[in-house]
Amino acid sequence: MSKLTKKQKVAYAKVEPTKQYKITEAAQLVKDTTFTKFDASVDIAVRLGVDPRKANQMVRGVVTLPHGTGKTTRVLVLCTPDKEAEAKAAGADHVGLDEYIEKIKGGWTDIDVIICTPSVMAKVGALGRVLGPRGLMPNPKTGTVTMEIGKAVEEVKAGKIDFKVDKQGIVHASVAKASFDATKIADNASELLNTIVKLKPSSLKGTYIKSVYLSSTMGPGVSVDTKVLTAAE
Numbered sequence: 113m114s115k116l117t118k119k120q121k122v123a124y125a126k127v128e129p130t131k132q133y134k135i136t137e138a139a140q141l142v143k144d145t146t147f148t149k150f151d152a153s154v155d156i157a158v159r160l161g162v163d164p165r166k167a168n169q170m171v172r173g174v175v176t177l178p179h180g181t182g183k184t185t186r187v188l189v190l191c192t193p194d195k196e197a198e199a200k201a202a203g204a205d206h207v208g209l210d211e212y213i214e215k216i217k218g219g220w221t222d223i224d225v226i227i228c229t230p231s232v233m234a235k236v237g238a239l240g241r242v243l244g245p246r247g248l249m250p251n252p253k254t255g256t257v258t259m260e261i262g263k264a265v266e267e268v269k270a271g272k273i274d275f276k277v278d279k280q281g282i283v284h285a286s287v288a289k290a291s292f293d294a295t296k297i298a299d300n301a302s303e304l305l306n307t308i309v310k311l312k313p314s315s316l317k318g319t320y321i322k323s324v325y326l327s328s329t330m331g332p333g334v335s336v337d338t339k340v341l342t343a344a345e
Contacts (some may be wrong), residue, residue, distance in 0.1 A: 115261075120332075123145035123146075123147055124332045126209065126332075127140075127145060127332045127333075128226075132337040132338070133185055133334055133335065134146060135301055135326075138298075138336045139298040139301065141334045142149060142290065142327060142328050144281065145328065145332055145334075146328040148330055152286040152330070153182075153290070154292070154297055154328050155282075155285065155286050155287070155328070155329075156329075157323075158282065158304075158305065159281060159324075160308075160321065161281070162316055163275060163281070164279055164281055165279075166338065169313045170276075171223065171311050172277065173308070174253075174273065174274045175272070175275070175303055176271055176273075176298075177273065178271070179299060180271030181288065182285060185225055185268055186205045186222070187205050187206070187227060187269065188223045188225070188227070189206070189208075189228065189265065190228040191207070193231045195209060199261050202263075204227075212245050216239050217242070221246055221323040223248065226249070226250050227258070227264045227265060229257070229261065230259065233257060256268075266340075275308075276334060284287065287300040287304055288301070297339070308321070309321065322338075323338065
C-alpha cells in the first residue's frame with residue numbers, strides 16, 4: 113500500500129475504524145474528511161449477503177435521489193422523429209437515431225444515460241458489446257426503454273439513478289457531492305438504502321445488509337450503523 117499523504121493522515125485520523133456511525137454522523141464525517149481541490153463525489157458501498165450468481169438473489173433497481181446527484185447527467189435519446197421534440201423539450205443532450213448508432217459503433221460513448229423507445233430496441237440491441245460493459249444499455253426495468261420519453265429524461269436529470277449488485281455482492285453508487293449539506297447527503301444515502309432494503313430477495317436466508325460505507329473521492333470509508341436497516345427488513 114502506498115504511503116498516506118499529510119492530508120490523508122489528517123482525514124483518516126478523524127474516523128474511528130471500528131465504530132459504526134449514524135447516517136447523519138457519517139455524512140458529516142465524509143464532508144470533514146474531504147481534502148480534494150475539486151468537488152468530490154460522495155459514494156456509497158453496500159455489501160449484501162446475496163449470491164449474485166443466483167437469478168432469484170439478483171438485486172437491481174432505480175431510485176430518485178431527493179436532492180439529485182450534483183452531477184450533470186448527459187442524456188442521449190434514441191428515438192424516431194416523432195419523439196425528438198419531446199426529448200429535446202425535456203432537456204436531452206443528444207437526440208437522434210441512425211447517426212448516433214453509427215457514432216457508438218465507432219466507439220463514441222461520451223454520455224451517462226441512454227433512453228430509447230421500444231420500437232428502436234432492435235437497432236440498439238446490436239450495440240450490446242459496446243454499451244453493456246459500460247452500463248449504458250437501455251433497460252425497461254430501469255425506465256430507460258419507454259414511450260414516455262420526456263418523463264424519463266426529466267427524471268434522470270432530476271437525480272434518478274439505477275443500481276445493481278456486482279459479482280462480489282456489493283452495490284456501488286454515487287449519491288451526492290461533498291459540497292452538499294450533510295443533511296442532504298444523508299437524505300440521498302437513506303433513500304437509496306431504503307430502496308435496497310425493500311428489494312430483499314424472498315429466497316435469501318441470513319443477513320441481507322452486511323455493511324454500509326460512505327466515502328468521498330480519495331477519502332476514508334466511514335462505516336454506517338446497519339442496525340436500523342436490519343430492523344426495517
